[in-house]
Amino acid sequence: MSPDAGTGTGTGADTDADEVVAELSGLVFEVTGRLRAQFNAAAAELGLPPAQALVLTNLSGPAPMRQLADWLSCEPSNVTGIVDGLERRGLVTRRSTPGDRRVKLVVLTEDGEDKRRQLRSSTNALARTVFELPGPDQKHLRDLLARVLAGPPAGADAESG
Structure with missing residues (x-):
């Protein structure tokens, strides 16, 4: 029996889960950092500061400045x-x-559309190096990340986890 069992401060399973969550968080931040560095390098190759490149990649139609x-x-x-x-x-x-x-x-102007295509092509090629996994593993990781972003199902009890 763990020393904190029955004290209301958590169990060994809670501690293990916390460690896994901390490790997952660290891994996601590390992957995000790699993707950001690659994105910034691709933007620099096209002569764009990162903020301008972000606007280009996200602008798929007319958008207000607030957006x-x-x-x-x-x-x-x-x-x-x-x-x-x-x-x-x-x-x-x-x-x-x-x-x-x-x-x-x-x-976006026509030139902006062209630059966006170039940027997306370059960043996708670089991202393939980060996610260099067998196809089924890539799809599984994609599906897991989509589930994380979607959040818990409606009515899910956090304690039943």
């Missing part, structure tokens, strides 16, 4: 400089929203 700020986890005022840089490069344009001229939409 870009949410994607980048920054203040809307910071997005102005990022979009200015993309606009100077001819990769995006700003358009007024039909219903509210104060809201500016950021839209």
Whole structure:
């Protein structure tokens, strides 16, 4: 029997689960760091700062500046400089929203679409090196990560885990 059994402070199983969760967290952060470094390198090869590259990869249609700020986890005022840089490069344009001229939409230009394709192609090629697993393992990892992101099923009891 573990020393904390029956004390309400947890059991050996709880401690093991906590260690696994800590290890999972560390591994996910390490993989994320590798992916980020590869993304930044691919962006640099295309002459883009990481923030501009993030906007390009996430912009699939006209988007308000506020949405870009949410994607980048920054203040809307910071997005102005990022979009200015993309606009100077001819990769995006700003358009007024039909219903509210104060809201500016950021839209990819043809050159922006081309640069986005190049960036996505390069980052996908690099990501293949991170996830170099047999096909079934890749799919299993994908499915597990999708389940983690989806959260627990409705009505699931955290204690029944």
